[in-house]
């Protein structure tokens with residue numbers, strides 16, 4: 427199994443400042459300065475664990491490049507690109523659009539590298555240079571909508587790669603699975619009317635954005651039925667996620683018969699994440715990856731590419747990221763996750779009746795996938 431792996435030190439230099447995780451430090455409001463939740467640490471520590479564990483030796487290293495204006499405009503408006511470019515010229519940089527997503531001077535160049543990195547990873551998979559790939563990129567992308575950045579995201583990295591690979595390689599049916607704990611609103615919005623792009627988002631109900639990700643959001647026009655949302659209750663662990671795979675993700679992909687599977691891979695559904703309340707451990711991320719590898723083998727010669735999104739506990743997220751990359755590479759003796767016995771022992775992580783009740787509402791929607 428040849429697995430492509432893309433990372434660059436510049437991703438660690440995307441500067442989100444000291445907005446105390448979300449809000450600007452302000453002593454009058456009692457907000458103390460602290461590095462932003464979306465900082466380099468977690469991504470850098472995933473990379474270092476991939477190296478120190480030795481898994482790096484089983485990977486095919488891919489190099490990012492900067493996405494062009496033309497590629498970015500496959501998804502985004504001219505106004506959004508122009509605004510990011512203008513703010514990137516400011517002495518202290520700017521914000522991607524919602525005041526929660528800062529970047530430093532010249533930050534657009536790192537944003538281009540993230541989007542271009544996912545294009546390169548996807549292209550390497552489609553051209554068969556690797557069987558599958560993981561793009562460990564930053565800033566993330568799945569909240570970025572055509573007209574604005576949002577939720578720490580500057581450009582819609584995965585959506586741009588999907589449109590780019592369709593244009594350069596004629597890939598038709600693309601299935602996007604978003605297992606980041608937050609709703610993949612940007613990807614959904616981009617492909618809202620597109621029946622050739624199936625978007626499936628597994629997220630914690632209304633954790634962010636609070637106004638999207640409902641079961642009733644199904645797409646529009648030709649795209650109706652090709653947006654699927656699974657708003658899982660807070661506290662959902664491996665039981666709920668794997669049941670969602672059994673009852674929704676697998677059957678939806680079987681009906682859709684994709685030519686390529688893309689994943690918005692955030693690890694913030696992990697049991698220790700500061701920005702959510704789910705209960706996953708590395709073993710579930712490994713199992714979900716294995717399920718997608720099987721589906722990709724069945725439908726599209728194993729073509730599977732992943733775009734890094736969220737995940738904010740620098741201690742534990744590296745083990746979740748390593749588990750996914752080990753699964754992609756078919757590592758036979760994976761590194762034991764020393765935290766699994768601790769974080770996997772919590773009560774309530776098996777499938778719960780209220781989670782089954784939620785999935786019961788989503789399953790009938792698959793009938794509209796043809």
Ligand SMILES: O=C(CCC1CCCC1)NO
Nearest residue numbers: 577578606608634736737
């Ligand atoms: O990880 C993220 C960012 C979520 C935050 C954006 C503002 C509050 C929560 N999205 O996937």
Ligand SMILES: [Zn+2]
Nearest residue numbers: 606608694736
């Ligand atoms: Zn997230």
